[in-house]
Amino acid sequence: MNDGSRIDKWLWGARFFKTRALARDAVAGGKVELNGHGVKPGRNLKAGDQLAIQRGEERFLISVRDITHRRVSAELAAQRFEEDPASIEQRLKAAEQRKREKQSGKVATGRPDKRQRRQIIQFRKL
Numbered sequence: 001m002n003d004g005s006r007i008d009k010w011l012w013g014a015r016f017f018k019t020r021a022l023a024r025d026a027v028a029g030g031k032v033e034l035n036g037h038g039v040k041p042g043r044n045l046k047a048g049d050q051l052a053i054q055r056g057e058e059r060f061l062i063s064v065r066d067i068t069h070r071r072v073s074a075e076l077a078a079q080r081f082e083e084d085p086a087s088i089e090q091r092l093k094a095a096e097q098r099k100r101e102k103q104s105g106k107v108a109t110g111r112p113d114k115r116q117r118r119q120i121i122q123f124r125k126l
Contacts, residue, residue: 004044005067007034007051013070015077016053016060032056051081059093061087 005013011032014027017023024041026032033052034043045051047067053060061084068080112120 004046005069006041007032007039007043007045008041009069010064010067010080011053013068013072013077014080015017015071015074016055026053026055057098058091059087060091 008027011017011023011027012020027039027041027043027098030038032039034045035050036052045064045067047064049064051056051060051062051064053062063079063084064081066080071102073079
């Protein structure tokens, strides 16, 4: 194992983000916490650290197993960390909920159409 790696570089190498710039922006934007605290992209990461990563609507709670400085295949990248079982369960439940909402048609799709605007105006008059 290596002694440490930049957190943004590790997140990119572990395939949490598609580019290193996206990883850097996520860390700088407060979407990544190291051991319960916000960090800067240049912060060194070491084995045993706990990370909370918010990526879109998904939240990952992981512990770092291995530090390397290279981006590797998805199978090898998955060996670099261990995700908390409660985190996995919560992500699966949220994904299922989003799927049900999409199927039922409850997902907001941007601005209201003409019919919806008329309904809003009618509702406001009451």
